[in-house]
Amino acid sequence: MKKIDAIVVGAGVVGVTAALALQQRGLKVIILDQGPPGQGCSFGNAGVISPTGFPLSAYYRAFNLPTQLLKVSSPATVDWASVPRLLSWGIKYAKATRPDEVRRDTALLHELARHALSSYELLLGADLPPINRRGYLLVHLSESEVRRAISSNSIRTSHGAAVRLLSNAELVEMEPVVRGLRTGATFVEQAAHVTDPAAFVGSLATVFVQRGGLLQCERVLTVESKTNGDVIVRGARANYFPSMVVLATGAYVNQLLVRCGHKIPLIAERGYHVELDVEPGFIRRPITLPSLGAVLTPSERGARIAGLSHFGSPGFKARTQLLSSALERIRKRIPALKPRFGCQIWSGERPATPDSVPIVEQVPAHCRLFVVTGHGHAGLSLGAVTARILADLVTGKVSGYSSQLSSERFG
Template identity: 30%
Template sequence: MDPRPRILVIGAGIVGLCSAWYLARQGAEVTLVDRDGPGEGTSSGNAGAISGGSVAPLAMPGVLKQVPGMLLDPKGALHIPTRYWPAAFPWLWRFVLEARPERVQEIAEALAVLLHGAEERHLEILEAEGALDLIAHHGQLYLYRDAEHLAKDDAAWALRRAHGLEMQVLDRAGILALEPEVSSTYGVGVFLPRQGHSVNPLRQARVIARGIERMGGRILRGSVSALTTEGHRVTGALVDGTPLLADHVVLAAGAWSAKLLAPLGIKVPLESQRGYHIMLPNPGVMPRRPVVPADRKAFITPMEEGLRIAGTVEFGGTEAPPNPARAALLLEDLAKVYPQADTRGAKPHWMGHRPCLPDSLPVVGPVKAWPGLWCAFGHGHLGLTGSAPTGALLAAAMLGPRPNADLTPFGVERFA
């Protein structure tokens, strides 16, 4: 590469921000562009969990049995509206195929490489920016009704444990020792002592953005309509109709990334799994750590601005308006864990677009068919967790020293 290459990063979500930060730190001339301000899209509303041990893919063996429920249960943790069935079916079919036991092992190994040292990478950025207070280190607590309920997730926990996740199975007394206000509905817990969380994802994104500018990077507001090419090389992007040229482009546009790749003849089965959250400024209860009722897959997370209840998965594309009924389910999830919680004053519900691929692996690395183009999107439910390690790996792959990690499992070519 050039001594000081011009690198355009498309997308100012947390993945794009971390990628731009590491690239700027290594001396690149970085420009970051997004239609919204840094972190103001999906990254502002995540559950806050930093889960470096989450190596189990969403598609685990036996997932085929769950698909009818996904299609038919409007209150299920994962819901697909009837109108969206035809659009979702190809993605779901790929998703089911990825649940083969041997493939699950491959995916877990790749995620273990990508997420290794995730929290340390976040702390590396925040220490440089003087904002270590953004990460809390009190672990995460998963709640189960009883031992039989926990047994349904045995395969996923075993996979995580095999890749080094430290976990403790707790009885009811153990749960109360950590979180004394949890309802009697839950009698078994899984405590992950070394998994932290962000106390304010939007502030975290803005801190990283300031760091990029401190190191000489530019952050622009604008809408990217297309990648520009010359010969068979990507040369930049059209931003509000004006070409913005660069030596290299990093595509980190989240759920919108596939639309920018399609004109280059690259098809990616990227789906928006729409997630919601509700913020309670004065809930009357405040856990010390993210609490996760495993039957609902919702995260109840203490943050600077109150208590955030985040979760649910809804297929529906990037254009349909939010579904208030899905957001309302989060208050039902909260009531199962904290029936005494005060929901008055709840802020209007929020919805964001998680960019998900059927194999639970993001697309990270160079696009072999189009020199000059690199990808960093599709992190799904692990966007915050995977953002800092992705940025570090990508910067090393682009600028050196060459990383030890093999990016082949994350290549866009796997969908050819």
């Protein structure tokens, strides 16, 4: 058998970018996934590559979280059957809502997101698939939302992001469809988007293969790491003996960590999308409606509505009705937004850490086993950024991020 330097388990946006970064450092890499690339959570995101980022704890504070989760019209809810398994995560989340923690996590997320696009450029060079660089809009639906936006925008600006409040005339000129929503809008200039996130990941995987990588369909059953450092990946079809393993299985990472005695605080935060019955060009850039927890985003067929936060333990049952109800509320303001005939509501599980900051680490006491996950709402934005941090870690290059992105930060 040919020598394998590294196996990356998981071909979502995080795993494929990680594999590309390791390959760039001269390693022979195989990606194993139970299905084609980009069919997990990375399939149906809103396609935004954002240069800024806030943790969820900046929006849902510990004291108002129960009300938010119970309110019928809230964009956030919980799978009640999962609650007993979410308690320890919930305690860590509550700690992450302390003002000093929110400030620290906001600064770190902005610092990482600032390199979102340039990291893709560094990884892909001339092979970078098409990315639309038209910014994105946050539309504010009430005067109180505008006031909150002014304060968030000053934080974005203090971290170096180019954002500005638009006049109504500017907003309608940019996106005539939001004519009926004109209370105010923020324009995030350096944001970009892709119109087909799954195809984007597929193209990255193609580049990985063209550069000599192997992509194999394999469901990984267990990962064992011996005291002498050897790692064995046992798959449904074959066993593998690489020099090192990177787990990038999104919300499901803990399943493969069981035999290593390590567990990271990670839950699944389901989001949903549905294709809308509109033509391509209906909107030119993603339009976020923060108070409704949804993003109206350009897609190959026209546009999608994507979003919501439905918390549970990995594998919990989806409730597509949540998106149908949210869409009904949005249609009161933009009646043209009907689901496309015959299109099902899709849902995917975001890997969510308590502080919304990803985890990139070497598994304690297992020197050849690494984890990269926990990107929550920002996997497409931060995929290439964390890939480069992971490659530094794996190749022993000193990085200032080792403690900030390690799961040991939760104690």
